[in-house]
Amino acid sequence: MNGFTILIVEDDRLIGDLLQKILQREGYQVFWKTNGSDIWTELRQADLVIMDIMLPGEDGYQLTQKIKSAGFTLPVLFLSALQDIDSRLQGLTLGEDYLVKPFDPRELLLRMQKMLNHAYGTFVQIYHLFVDAERRKVFNQQIDQEISFTAIERKIFFYLYDHKDRILTKEQFFAYLWPLDDRNPNIINVHIKKLRSKIEDTQGTIIQNVYGEGYRLNTRVKI
Template structure:
């Protein structure tokens, strides 16, 4: 899924290259390391790690333990030729999932998607935005770029989102946000302008001004 960044830690060039092609074809951003030495500067940008066990230097178990000890909430999927139950149990204890090589790419992708959904929630994509309606969060172009709304801006955005592809009049906004206050029509325009600026929608293709009627959040926009 576009927007997620995956780190592959795999010393086998053929397997690492295959994984990279599979994931890039699915729209993931991919980073690949052949051992654990260079991963620490990468981790703050990573959403999921695909970890081999047999690696030069520290093995995959040791690296995963360090990731968890550092308090990083990054799911780890072990991808290993080891098929014995002890290896599987250790992997499932340290990480979130374990898949044996050789693997079917469809199974890998499904396991990854379930792990990402469990960790980050289910997102809807609108243009460059990723929207987590359950947690009321919006990400701009990637999951490390959360849009920092004020409380009012967040309410306005998700009010539009909950009624997406429908026109909301200014009276709708007043009834929802300020039912007992004097209705200064310009205040809605000001807040919408601020929301648009924060989601890089200055042209109003996502939050569209329907002249004489109100505003509409479009799920399909022209690029």
């Protein structure tokens, strides 16, 4: 994620509009609600909630209690003008973090990223891909789906990823994947072609064929 979806619950129009623009500029998908009466459909799609406290109707504390009681495990970041220690402690007890208004967008984004990393794993963006190296998963941001690899495709992708921006020769691939088998010189090419198709890299921009040397997973240029 950006890949992640954020639900904002904020009744101040200026702050809500500002939050929406900041998050969309960073690539997040955003839902914005001014109260808690109709958040439940969007809540099922969200990965994180930014919650005001002083809301019309149920306040942010009550809403967060209902969200947690309903079985939702997504993290909640309280964003409030309340600065007293009791309010902050209550927010940190019910949710995962608390940030006081007025806020610096850089701090907000950093706190959100830490919360998302903790909740969902650390993702690295490579072009339109999100790579979760810890869980050995790859997601296509363009269609918001995990890419389905065969076991050998996953091994090849993460072998490249673990040596990203470095050239790996065919000899290195064979030594890693099939150290005791007969070596078909075309088998690497076949698997790389299938990998490129699955990650929508038909031009070989991400997995590059370095002529006469081998293959390299490029990470330095983003779209």
